[in-house]
Amino acid sequence: MQVISETGELREAIKAARSQGKRIGCVPTMGALHAGHVSLFHACRSQANFVVATIFVNPTQFAPHEDFSKYPRPLEKDLEAAKLAGVDLVFTPTKEGLYPEGYSTYVTVEGVSAPMEGALRPTHFRGVATIVLKLFNLVQPDVAVFGAKDYQQQALIRRMVKDLDVPVEVITAPTMREHDGLAMSSRNVYLSAEQRKSAIALWESLNLAEDRLHDGETDIQAVAAAMLQHLQKAAGVVPDYAVIADPQTLQELTAPQPRMVALVAARLGTTRLIDNKEIAL
Structure with a gap:
């Protein structure tokens, strides 16, 4: 090499x-x-x-x-x-x-x-x-x-x-993930043991959005709000955003479409993490 x-x-x-x-x-x-x-x-x-x-x-x-x-x-x-x-x-x-x-x-x-x-x-x-x-x-x-x-x-x-x-x-x-779903990131090394436990909330919020949309939910804003609430409930997690957007333009959606992407960002102490999940209906 x-x-x-x-x-x-x-x-x-x-x-x-x-x-x-x-x-x-x-x-x-x-x-x-x-x-x-x-x-x-x-x-x-x-x-x-x-x-x-x-x-x-x-x-x-x-x-x-x-x-x-x-x-x-x-x-x-x-x-x-x-x-x-x-x-x-x-x-x-x-x-x-x-x-x-x-x-x-x-x-x-x-x-x-x-x-x-x-x-x-x-x-x-x-x-x-x-x-x-x-x-x-x-x-x-x-x-x-x-x-x-x-x-x-x-x-x-x-x-x-x-x-x-x-x-x-x-x-x-594709994103590589830890055993519990946390997206691998160079910044994960900054997380304390407690923050590491809370960080899984990002992946959980994305799965929550996918489940709600697959179940037929049509209120995109309600789904995004549910993602945000899930992040806020996790100890030490301070969300920056939780949105559902068009995969190409990344503009937030107002109604479901065949292909979407859910995206989240949050801070745990001084560490900032992001994650996303593509959703197909």
């Missing part, structure tokens, strides 16, 4: 792989790898024969009050996990390498970036879109894999790729 931090060296490695007729796959990550990331590497391997993982804690998607400085960075463990997963190349750029002095260009994706995470974290998706497009330009993958847990993020990236004619196929891999 190659480990590269310089963009010039990365371009040469990609060029060499292309010259061998290899299909390039990319999995952008912020590190702190867990089984969910490993599943993305395997999904990428099924679509490409040269898998590139990027590890970079992107500062432009964090607001000043968020956990950028505390975000876990166990690079050696991450490299070992990537190697065991069969990754061919890991790109570990520096902040200075990607955002040199005088950097002033950012990507804004309107519409899908506005609700939910976009409303609560106004600069977040600008940072996400910018770094992902930069990584796409550097790696030039044929296919890129993202996790379904960050549902709004993958929807935004799909929109950006379509609007800007980026020649990459975007694949969304």
Whole structure:
């Protein structure tokens, strides 16, 4: 497995792989790898024969009050996990390498970036879109894999790729979950034992919404309110939102439709978690 931090060296490695007729796959990550990331590497391997993982804690998607400085960075463990997963190349750029002095260009994706995470974290998706497009330009993958847990993020990236004619196929891999249903996340390590018990309320609220809709409930607002109430009842859980939206536009729905997505976000102490579930009628 190659480990590269310089963009010039990365371009040469990609060029060499292309010259061998290899299909390039990319999995952008912020590190702190867990089984969910490993599943993305395997999904990428099924679509490409040269898998590139990027590890970079992107500062432009964090607001000043968020956990950028505390975000876990166990690079050696991450490299070992990537190697065991069969990754061919890991790109570990520096902040200075990607955002040199005088950097002033950012990507804004309107519409899908506005609700939910976009409303609560106004600069977040600008940072996400910018770094992902930069990584796409550097790696030039044929296919890129993202996790379904960050549902709004993958929807935004799909929109950006379509609007800007980026020649990459975007694949969304299923969310990996703990034994009790909690979505795997690098931030789960911050949870205390009691918070970890309460965190399952996010997954429960999504299942509650699915059950209500499958039972024939047509009042979408009532279903969303039930999700919110379930979160509020869990000890130490402070919900940010609980909504049912269109899977592509992410606009909140006023009536059921054949395909929907339920999305929740909540804080447990200083830790913020998100989750979602697609619902089909």
